[in-house]
Structures are given as structure tokens and as C-alpha cells.
Amino acid sequence: MVKTLPKDFIFGGATAAYQAEGATKTDGKGRVAWDKYLEDNYWYTAEPASDFYNRYPVDLELSEQFGVNGIRISIAWSRIFPTGFGEVNPKGVEFYHKLFAECHKRHVEPFVTLHHFDTPETLHSNGDFLNRDNIEHFVNYAAFCFKEFSEVNYWTTFNEIGPIGDGQYLVGKFPPGIQY
Template identity: 45%
Template sequence: MHYSKLKDFPQNFLWGASTSAYQVEGAIDEDGKSPSIIDMYEHPSDVADFSVASDHYHRYKEDIALFAEMGLKAYRFSIAWTRILPNGTGKVNEKGIEFYNNVIDECLKYNIEPVVTMYHFDLPYCLEEKGGWLNRDTIEAFVEYAKVLFIHYGSKVKYWLTINEQNTMILHPGAIGLPKGGKLPSKKDLYQQNHHMMLAQAKVMKLFHNMVPEGKIGPALNLTAMYPATCNPNDAIAAHNWEVLRCWNFVDVCAFGKYHPLAWSYLKDRNIAPEIQDGDFETLKG
């Protein structure tokens, strides 16, 4: 629809910008941080790694001052799990807690709303060595990590995102680098990882609503519209199928607590559906 008169954006609309920890922080081995899978990925020799990046770890104050000068009202950033729990679980790294407290406080100083992404591709490598997201133990590790974040930052941060672009990790696993040895997981393993992430996310959302009742939380999926190449019915079906597999297969589990029926049929037909344990569907429903 073409409107004859456009509405103004509401005064509280959050114009902002976003980063992720591995993309900007650098300082990959400072102040107790352990390696993440991103730090251990194999990259082409002529491509820079993330050991320095934008040096946001040391320059966050001047960066956030520039955000304020630009007029940003929100800053979405991710927290590096490996700065908070260097062993994936267990002992909390106080230097990591302090860093993100400082980032949040700096945002609030300029009336910039902090928006926290809890996981942006950077699983602790120590958990990857135990199977990563293919290991169901990682579900509880993520819940433990989430609880630490909510305890330390829940009173200051209203808006939270659980997992960034989960569909990208599953559909394009080599997009941001290759694991050591260069071998990508099978589709069967990828959809099992996806299922475990969905379970972890559901548990974390439930925990969040108990611990931060005034806050808001949700996934950060990479969604897009699909258009058929022509008006041929086969093209229309292809576009619909791909939209389901790329988007709704991931959104429906988060929003409705169940897999999209067409996507589930596809997974079963291709013998790549995840193994479901007793109670999994109940967990997804919250």
C-alpha cells in the first residue's frame, strides 16, 4: 500500500547500531578470556582474524561517545561467553563481568539503551571439544551462563536476544570460518545442534521471565522474504518451501513452541530430523 501521509516514528523508537563481541572487541586472550570456536576457526591466510578487530575492548568509551554523537538511541552488542565463564561453566571471571558492566554503564551515561545478545557464534572452545551444540550438556551450560548474565545485568538491561542468526549457523555452517581440520558437520548433526539450541533457548527464556520480569527477550533470526522467479506454480512452491526452511522452521519453534509441519516433514523425509527425547516438546512449549 502507498500511503498519502506517512506517520512519524514514535519518540521512543530505538534507532541504533549493533556489533558482536568477536567482530569488534579483539583482546582475545586478555583478562581471563578463553578461546572460542571463532578464535580457533581456520581462515584463509590473506584474511584477517579477530585477535584485534576494532579494539573495542580497549576503546569502548570513545566508541560509545561516537555513538552518542551520531544520535544513536540503542546499542546492541553481544557478550562473549568466554569472558564470563572461561571454562564454559563453573567459575565466573570477574574481569569479564566488569568489562560488560562498564559497557552498559557507558551506554546509560549517554541515554543509549543497551540491547544484549547472549550468543553470537562464539561457543567456548572447551565446550566444542566436548561435542559443542551436538552434546546435550551444552544446553545446561547455556542456561548456567544465562543465569550469570541475568544476575549481573538484569537490573540494568531491559532488552535481550538469545541466539544470533541460528538459521545462518545451521544452513551456512562454513560462512564464518571452518573448524580445525576443515570438515563441516553433516546435515543430520546440524539439525541436532539446532534442536539443542532451541531447547537451550526455551529454558533460558523461561528463566529470564522469572528473573527479569520487566524485561523483554527473543531470538535474533536472519529472516527474509522469498519471491518466485516466475508465476509458474513450481516456482511459487519452491519459494514457499525455501521460506519455510529458511525462516519459519526456526521462528515457529521460538514463537509457538513447535516445529513447522512442512519443515518437519522435510527433515523426516530426508532422514535428517533430530532425535527427540522425552520432555523435549514440552520444554519447547515453555
């Protein structure tokens, strides 16, 4: 007897903006902490990654074709606010509206994460989340996204909050690379 999944089962995949989008210098996107960290410590960059920024329609068409009906996607904070705060980048906002529309067109529910290890470089260099001002900048960014992207039904604030503290400030494997 063949078992079938429940009708409301979400069979999903996952991406992260910095790990998948590429287009790190495209349409007004600001730098993130990883840009400098990779330049200083490694031989590779996030360019072009899997070029999700340009190829998401193909990826989502394939998702639909193969029965993937959910995807975790992160918004690149620096694509919306290039320095983490201040003026909104309209091209970044437009990109995510188009991405979410394509998700819905392809019957792929987006589960959206606001921060996936990609603090804007300006904020990271002035203390990241150890600086209380940057916490307020994140709150403002989150509030903007919740209001702007009303087509999103599922939100997560931080991806893997534990490894952020551990990787950045205890083990030192993430920028700024501090070993406690």
C-alpha cells in the same frame, strides 16, 4: 515539511563481541571455536578487530553525538566463563558492567545477545550444541547473565540461529566446518 521520528524511536547500531572487541587473550578471556578455525584456515584473526574492548567509551560517545540511541551488543560467553562453565571470570563481568554503564551514561540502550557464533572452544570441541551437556552450560550462563546484569532491559539468546546450524553443519563455512 520535515518529518521527525517518533520520540521513542530507537535508531541503532550493532556489534558482536568476537567481531568487534578484540582483546581475545586479555583479562582471562577463554578461546572460542573461531580462534582455532581462523588459525587453521585463514590469514586473519579477531585481534584487534575494532578494539571495542578498549575503545567502547569513544564509540559510545560518538553514538550519542550522532543520535544513535540503541546498540546491539553481544556478551562473549568465554569472557564470563573462560571454558563455558565453572568459575566466573570477574574481569569479564566487570568489563560488561562498565560497558553497560557507559551505554546508559551516553543514552544508548544496550540490546544484549548472549551467543553470537562464539561458543567457548572447550565446549565446541566436545560437540557444541549437539552435546546436551553444553545446552545445560548455556542455560547456566544465560541465567547468570540475566541475574548479574540487571541493568540490561533487552535480551536475545542467539543471534541468527538458522545460520548457526547451516554454517556449522550443512554448508561448513563456520567452525567446525562440517559439510552435510
